[in-house]
Amino acid sequence: MKIAIVQDDLMRRGGAEQVALSFHRAFPYAPIYTLCYQPELTYPEFKSATIITSSYQRLVKTEEQMKRYFFPLGLMAMQQMRVEGFDVVLMSATFCAKYVKISKNTLVICYCHNPFRLAWEPESYPKIAAASFLKKKLYQIVIKTLRKLDKDSTRKIDYFIANSRIVAGRIEKAYGTDKEIIIINPPVKCNDFYISSDSKDYYLVVSRFEPYKKVDLVLSVFNELGMPLMLVGNGSMVDKIKDMAGNNITIKSKVPKDELAKLFANCKALIFPQFEDYGITPLEANAAGRPVIAYGQGGVLETMEPYTNDASKASALFFDDQSKQSLKEAIRKFETLQFNPEHIRAHAEKFDEQVFINKITGLIQSKLHEYNQRIKR
Helix, strand or coil: CEEEEEEEEEECHHHHHHHHHHHHHCCCCEEEEEECCCHHEEEEEEECCCCCCCCHHHHHCCCHHHHHCCHHHHHHHHCCEEECCCCEEEECCCCHHHHHHEECEEEEEEEEECHHHHHHCHCHHHHHHHHCCHHHHHHHHHHHHHHHHHHHHHHHHCEEEEECHHHHHHHHHHHHCCCCEEECCCEECCCHHCCCCCCCCCEEEEEECCCCCCCHHHHHHHHHHCCCCCEECCCCCCHHHHCCCCEEEEECCCHHHHHHHHHHHHCCEEEEEECCCCCCCHHHHCCCCCCCCEEECCCHHHHHEEEECCCCCEEEEEEECCCHHHHHHHHHHCCCCCCCHHHHHHHHHEEHHHHHHHHHHHHHHHHHHHHHHHHHH
């Protein structure tokens, strides 16, 4: 079986890139086709892969440049990319992996992290939401073009994989597809984390510092409570976050893998205040045997075991509203509970990378057999 992997881009460290890395571990000899690749900006493990980039590689060196010139230059570069001579093409896609040219009689499976947000949820971009009347009209022309291109690109896809039920619904709504949508949750690398017996006196947030991540909400609460809080991350709100932080709050960025594992292992709990389609960070905390205090909406409903009346059989405590009062009450409640690290770790192992790889490889073998039988008729 000749297989190729297509990943939107390799210019950052995020959930989509982690999924592509798991694909690489499952199929180490499969080349990875991508819009552009900068080794220092993404996971170092990609250096062992055969990476094939589009012509856009010559134009951009940073993630910001990649986004700024994507329409139309990056889009055109991906449309010109040929992925040919393979039995299977496995995509890790949000915005542009779907645009490549693929030869006939190839099974195409797309792991869709989300439909292209600029095309299907443009108002979620503050720049578009706040644009003047004239600029909004120009954006609407671009968005209409992107929607058509994005929807047309799905015709080559035989099967979709979604990372959650929420995303499966968005795929169906955006593309109006009658194709099968299979849900396989993204992996957590349990071997990167461990349970610690050291004392745990601080709460932890691991997140990009962006408005929808609600890190400022957590800071406001901990400034009032005076409890120790560790923040790990960076982003557009970094200056505001630093200005807000009281003496009880420590902020770190660019934390090495080993140090991050230690921070997870030694925290009281991870605070997860945002709405996410899926969210891998709560499972990373669970892999370290640590519970999560989470806003009880979105992907955590699929990945966490919420506390009801027995903390020893739970992996998380949910709060109902993204408000200071609701989060504060959850933290106070958490302080009265006793969670079981071994149970929490065992829960995380259900989402381990090897479980994910087994599901992906099993699915490909099954669907390739079905596909070959179909084209022989």
